Amino acid sequence: MTRDISTRLVHHAYRPPADFEAPQIGVHKASTVIFKDTASLRARDWRQKNGYTYGLHGTPTTFSLEERIATLEGGLQTLLVPSGLAAIAVVNMALLSQGDEVLLPDNVYGPSRELARHELARFGIAHRLYDPMDVASLAAAIGERTRLVWVEAPGSVTMEFPDLRSLVAAARTRGVTTAIDNTWGAGIAFDAFETGVDISMQALTKYPSGGGDVLMGSVTTRDPALHERIKLSHMRTGWGVAANDAELVLRSLPSIALRYRSQDATGREVARWLASRAEIGRLLHPAFAGSPGHEHWAATCSAAAGLFSVMFDPAIDSVAVDRFVDALKLFRIGYSWAGPCSLVVPYDLPAMRKPTPYPGTLVRFSMGLEAPADLVNDLEQALVKMNR
Numbered sequence: 001m002t003r004d005i006s007t008r009l010v011h012h013a014y015r016p017p018a019d020f021e022a023p024q025i026g027v028h029k030a031s032t033v034i035f036k037d038t039a040s041l042r043a044r045d046w047r048q049k050n051g052y053t054y055g056l057h058g059t060p061t062t063f064s065l066e067e068r069i070a071t072l073e074g075g076l077q078t079l080l081v082p083s084g085l086a087a088i089a090v091v092n093m094a095l096l097s098q099g100d101e102v103l104l105p106d107n108v109y110g111p112s113r114e115l116a117r118h119e120l121a122r123f124g125i126a127h128r129l130y131d132p133m134d135v136a137s138l139a140a141a142i143g144e145r146t147r148l149v150w151v152e153a154p155g156s157v158t159m160e161f162p163d164l165r166s167l168v169a170a171a172r173t174r175g176v177t178t179a180i181d182n183t184w185g186a187g188i189a190f191d192a193f194e195t196g197v198d199i200s201m202q203a204l205t206k207y208p209s210g211g212g213d214v215l216m217g218s219v220t221t222r223d224p225a226l227h228e229r230i231k232l233s234h235m236r237t238g239w240g241v242a243a244n245d246a247e248l249v250l251r252s253l254p255s256i257a258l259r260y261r262s263q264d265a266t267g268r269e270v271a272r273w274l275a276s277r278a279e280i281g282r283l284l285h286p287a288f289a290g291s292p293g294h295e296h297w298a299a300t301c302s303a304a305a306g307l308f309s310v311m312f313d314p315a316i317d318s319v320a321v322d323r324f325v326d327a328l329k330l331f332r333i334g335y336s337w338a339g340p341c342s343l344v345v346p347y348d349l350p351a352m353r354k355p356t357p358y359p360g361t362l363v364r365f366s367m368g369l370e371a372p373a374d375l376v377n378d379l380e381q382a383l384v385k386m387n388r
């Protein structure tokens with residue numbers, strides 16, 4: 001009996017070619033995973049590497065990206081989540097229970113602090129801030145209920161580079177798990193696990209994607225028991241990523257080291273030029289002497305992200321700084337850095353941090369892939385307009 005056309009289109013005999021190879025791996029999309037019989041349905045364990053059971057728990061495409069991010073980070077296992085912030089959330093959710101406390105650096109990525117302040121608090125989980133540039137401040141903050149310490153290098157927006165090894169050691173001697181937000185280092189600038197940290201989280205949204213068009217996060221570990229604990233929470237809370245997004249990150253990964261070093265070189269050239277200008281009061285770039293924690297950056301890193309901030313001279317008010325930002329033509333105004341287009345954001349530092357660590361108006365720059373000389377020319381013409 002001839003089957004209906006709809007049936008024949010669904011049950012077409014296509015099978016992927018076994019001997020086909022290409023530079024990029026195939027994009028396998030699934031909500032449903034099909035089993036050949038009931039025995040294989042019962043035997044399949046989603047916790048195994050190739051235990052395909054349900055699209056949410058992974059396809060060959062997402063598992064390949066997990067393996068490559070683990071390689072990039074020098075870890076053993078990686079989990080993917082739909083954003084960098086979701087990676088922070090899944091670590092918190094897996095490791096913290098009612099009555100526990102988590103410690104965050106006072107220059108932590110802002111939404112991570114908001115997550116603790118508003119969401120974790122509703123579940124009876126407390127948080128406390130410590131000064132990442134003072135190891136004694138962390139040691140003093142660790143209490144009976146502390147279960148997790150976050151570190152970030154450098155801190156978001158103000159860019160202080162901490163003594164990671166000493167911070168991690170202070171937590172470890174008290175038996176507390178440590179997690180790093182390794183988005184800035186991206187697995188290129190330094191070896192996060194070499195600092196002794198237990199978990200490395202990244203916003204793949206930034207350097208691993210590199211396109212300014214994908215949101216994704218990763219959680220990487222070296223300890224299989226810790227991985228399993230986070231993976232169980234990950235599974236129960238439904239954090240899947242789409243294969244088309246994974247495909248985009250897989251396509252960008254081979255060029256991450258090239259892009260990172262190029263944006264680093266551009267960032268240093270542009271930062272050096274800005275620092276020479278009378279309008280700039282202070283440069284906050286960990287690769288420059290005089291920037292907070294430069295000595296820790298020098299002892300830890302072989303490179304720096306193309307991301308830095310400047311404090312304008314306090315005599316220049318924020319209205320004038322806005323005029324400068326609005327006059328820029330190549331630098332576009334936007335937050336999510338490490339893409340092809342250079343970005344700029346003026347921040348209201350007094351509203352973010354109390355006490356305010358530096359006087360003046362802060363502007364953060366993110367380097368794209370444009371020629372450094374063009375970026376410097378853009379800055380110069382915008383400063384002329386600001387000074388008018």
Ligand SMILES: Cc1ncc(COP(=O)(O)O)c(C=O)c1O
Nearest residue numbers: 083084085109181183203205216
């Ligand atoms: C340091 C850092 N961590 C985490 C994130 C969160 O990443 P996502 O935008 O993918 O949620 C960002 C995003 O700006 C970031 O800068």
